[in-house]
Amino acid sequence: MSLTTAPTTAPDRLSTSLSASILDLLLPHHRTTDRPDTPPGAHAFPHQLRQISAFVRAGAPVVLTLPGFPCKSPNPAKVLGHLPDQGERLSLRFLDSLCRAIGRIYPPGARIVICSDGHVFGDLVHVPDDHIDAYADELRALIAAAGLDRLSVFDLRDVLGDLPHAAKRAHVHERYAPSVEALRAEVRTDEQTLALYRGITRFLVEDTARFAGTRSALQRECRLRAYGVIQRSRAWGDLIADHHGDAVRLSIHPQPVGAAKFGIRLLEAPDAWTTPWHSAALRRADGTWTLMPSAAAAPLGHLVEQDGRPSHFEQRA
DSSP states (O other), rough: OOOOOOOOOOOOHHHHHHHHHHHHHGGGOOOOOOOSSSSSOGGHHHHHHHHHHHHHHHTEEEEEEEEEOOOOEEEOOTOSSSSSHHHHHHHHHHHHHHHHHHHHHTOOOOOEEEEEEEEHHHHHHHOOOHHHHHHHHHHHHHHHHTOOOOOEEEEEEHTTTOOOOOHHHHHHHHHHHHOHHHHHHHHHHHHHHHHHHHHHHHHHHOOHHHHHHHHHHHHHHHHHHHHHHHHHHHHHHHHHHHTTTTTTEEEEOOOTOOOEEEOOOOOOSSSSSSSSSOOOOOOOSSEEEEEEEEEGGGGGGGEEEEEEEEEEEEEOO
């Protein structure tokens, strides 16, 4: 039975209050470029309150979906390799801790479905499909090894099985992607879409380790690819909605207060757009963690290996 048609199992006032308490646990980690004078409360997020309330009224675990964890950047100046490392380990533990915190105030608890989207646009970000498979497989292994049983990974293999990767991408694009013309119009008229377009373009430029042409030619090429990435990202979001229609939608991109998607910051970083798969983790001398390009972290500390692979940097005292 869909949560939208589930019978009410508790008074609406109680479910609304409990839903607000659940959302309060997410608010300190909201990823946004907004800078309100007063931090917004749960009432400023009606979409998420409504979705959480549906789970609470049904007495069901709150399900959240998080598109992301696609693959490592192909630029070796930003990351330590093509497999998950300490940045991902810390992020997974953080997500599991959120689910545990929800479970302490709401016994059915919560679970987060990580919707790994690397294959959706691997060709556009110039990452080989075998690296994307290896990255997603290692994510699952890290979750299992750490006993993070409130987390799971969902990717195109769960939807389209063993079809060739190019065929999977074509299927998703043809069925779900908006047209380039529609996106261009939206970029011209919508500030949030423009910010997303610029952010993705910047990442594509930074992630291109080798380019034969000029800087301006690279920027033009990345602007074109950015539209493709947004198309595929929108398509992936619609596919997720088909498979997890009742879930609370999280986003690794900054989102304005009150948006239908809730932007969530996984780890501290100086830039609201930085993610573990575009950077390396640095443990500061005081024990706190931050994310930055590996080339910037290297002069600050020494490289630490785990399981025979580069993991993170430790800052020198």
